[in-house]
Amino acid sequence: HNSNISNRRNEFVFEVLSFDYDESILNGFVDYWTEPNKSNTKMKFELQKTWETKRRLKTWAANQKKWDKPKPKTKTMSKLDAQINEWQKAKELL
Template structure:
C-alpha cells in the first residue's frame, strides 16, 4: 500500500547541538510533539488550539511513543524546565505548546513556492477530515463508556450531538462553548425519564 503524504516538519542541523539531543527519551518525545503539533489554528471541544500546540495526555503519549508513562513524565518535565515546551493541565487532557526556538524559527518560514502552497492546502483539507473523524470517534468512545445508562439513551444522545452543520462542517457538540459529557448525559437521562412519566400519565387518563 502506498503511503499517504501528510505534510512535512523541517528540522535544522542545529538540532544536533540541542541540549537534549543525546537524551534518547527526551529527544524522541520532542520529535513526536513536533510531528503532532498543529500547523494552523482550530477549535476542539471548546478549546482554542493555536499553531505549535496540541491536546494530549501522558497515557496517549505513552502509547504513541512506546515510552512508559513514567518516562514520558520525566522527559516532559525536562522540556518544561528548559522552556522548550509549556503545558496547561486540564481535567482530562493536557495542552502542550512548543516554544523551542529551533522549531518555531524553521516551521514559521513563509518562503513557500506556489506548488508548495497548493500541496499544503490539500494536506490541510486531508488533515481536517482526519481530525473530524478522530474527534467523532473519541466522542463516541467517551459517550458509550457511561454503561450505567441504557443503550437507547446513549444512542439517542450520540445521534443528536453528532448531527453535522452543513455550513461549518462541525458536529453539534463541537459548537458548544462549554461541554462536560457526564453532566450533559445526566441531564439528557432526566429529561427522557420525565417525558416517559408524562406519557404514562396521559395514557392513564
C-alpha cells in the first residue's frame, strides 16, 4: 500500500498506458480519473465504490466515439464572417 499520491498516480498512469487505446483517449481518461480530492489525499478513481480499470476504459472509449461524432457541415456563418461579408459588399459599392 502506497500512501504517496504522486506514486499512486504514476502507478495508475502506468496501468492505463498498458491498454491499447488511442493516446488521446488514454490521456483524457487519466486526466479525468486522477483529479485529486480537496485534501489532496485521494484521486477520483480511488473514491469509487467499485473500480476495474479495464472495464472503465472500455466504457470511456465507447463514450468518446459516441460524443466525438463529426458535426454535420452547416451553411451557417459566424457573426464575424457575416460582418466581413457585408463589409466587402459595401466596399464593392463604393
